[in-house]
Amino acid sequence: GNSVTQMEGPVTLSEEAFLTINCTYTATGYPSLFWYVQYPGEGLQLLLKATKADDKGSNKGFEATYRKETTSFHLEKGSVQVSDSAVYFCASSLPKGNNRLAFGKGNQVVVIP
Amino acid sequence: GAVVSQHPSRVICKSGTSVKIECRSLDFQATTMFWYRQFPKQSLMLMATSNEGSKATYEQGVEKDKFLINHASLTLSTLTVTSAHPEDSSFYICSARRRVGSGDTQYFGPGTRLTVL
Numbered sequence: 001g002n003s004v005t006q007m008e009g010p011v012t013l014s015e016e017a018f019l020t021i022n023c024t025y026t027a028t029g030y031p032s033l034f035w036y037v038q039y040p041g042e043g044l045q046l047l048l049k050a051t052k053a054d055d056k057g058s059n060k061g062f063e064a065t066y067r068k069e070t071t072s073f074h075l076e077k078g079s080v081q082v083s084d085s086a087v088y089f090c091a092s093s094l095p096k097g098n099n100r101l102a103f104g105k106g107n108q109v110v111v112i113p
Numbered sequence: 114g115a116v117v118s119q120h121p122s123r124v125i126c127k128s129g130t131s132v133k134i135e136c137r138s139l140d141f142q143a144t145t146m147f148w149y150r151q152f153p154k155q156s157l158m159l160m161a162t163s164n165e166g167s168k169a170t171y172e173q174g175v176e177k178d179k180f181l182i183n184h185a186s187l188t189l190s191t192l193t194v195t196s197a198h199p200e201d202s203s204f205y206i207c208s209a210r211r212r213v214g215s216g217d218t219q220y221f222g223p224g225t226r227l228t229v230l
Contacts, residue, residue, distance in 0.1 A: 004156070036221075043117060043206070043221035044157075089157070098170075099145065099210050099217055103157040 002027040002092045006104035014112050015082055021075040021107050023064075023090035032093040033057075033066055033073040034101065039086045047075075047088070085111045115141050117209050119222035126197055127230055133193045134225045136207030142187035143209035147219065148180070151204040163190040197229040 007022040025033065032051045036044040048057030053068035062077045073090060087106045094100040116139040126132050136146055144165045149157040161182055162170040169182035179201075181193040190209075194201050204226050208219040 041223065043223045044208075045221070046218055094159075098162060099219060100147070100159055100162060101219065102159070103149075105154065105156040 002031055002094050002102045004090050004092050004102055004104040006090050006107055010108035010110060012110045012112065013080060016079045017111075019075070019077045019080045019084070019109065021088055021090075021109070023073045023075065023104060025071050025073065025090075025092045027071070027092055028095050030068070031095075033064070034091040034093075035062070035064055035073070035075050036089040036091060036103075037086045038089065038106070044089060080109075080111045082111045082113055085109055115139075115209070115211050115218075115220040117207065117220045117222040119205075119207055119225050121225060122223065123226040123228075125228045125230065128198055129196055131193055131195045132197055132227060133191055134205055134207075134227075136190045136192070136209070136222055138188045138209040138211070138220070141209070141211050141220075143190075143211060144187060145210040146184060146190040147208045147210070148182060148190075148192050149206040149208070151206060151224070157206060160192075194227065197227070199229045202227055202229045 003026050005024050034049045035047040037047045038044045048059040050057040050066035056065045064073050064075045087108050089106045090104040091101045118137045120135045146163040148160045151157045160175045163182045163184040165184045171177045184190040204224050206224045208221040
């Protein structure tokens with residue numbers, strides 16, 4: 001079945017630094033791919049998504065490109081802010097539709113002033 | 114934005130008792146809701162799809178008699194953990210599916226921390 005793998009461990013970086021969080025997937029067919037963000041004390045929120053190969057999702061300065069050849073959907077932001085501190089989850093749609101999702105483990109991002 | 118609430122936010126119960134967790138979509142109707150389970154430092158694991166007015170669809174390996182799901186209205190789904198045991202201790206998260214135009218989005222609740230003693 002579909003699965004999603006995120007890079008290990010939390011990410012700590014300084015304000016205005018470049019952020020990359022790696023995400024790769026295994027899938028039957030061509031899933032839709034998502035990044036969700038969870039701020040402290042809140043539920044997961046959709047950050048961005050891409051539904052087909054070479055699509056680029058973007059929102060709030062974050063970007064991710066659906067790369068079929070490398071089965072990846074890495075999240076990037078050119079200049080992070082303290083307010084970007086959160087947990088980021090990569091997700092893939094599951095076969096048979098109905099909006100079911102498979103999630104990665106998540107990455108805690110801490111941005112230091 | 115769309116809001117999904119869960120109640121309670123945390124619950125502690127004794128082994129052998131049953132616990133009910135509610136998931137509500139506050140400002141939209143959701144024919145489909147989802148229940149996830151999250152262990153510490155692990156990903157969210159989809160447990161089941163809750164369908165309004167019909168039986169839930171469980172993922173492989175999830176005991177339907179252990180985790181009872183009722184989606185009796187368009188804004189409420191409940192998950193009951195029956196005869197809870199310490200291994201059921203976990204963070205349970207629900208989401209509600211909202212159709213927007215030609216696409217749809219899942220909106221997540223803040224989660225419920227269950228501790229079984």
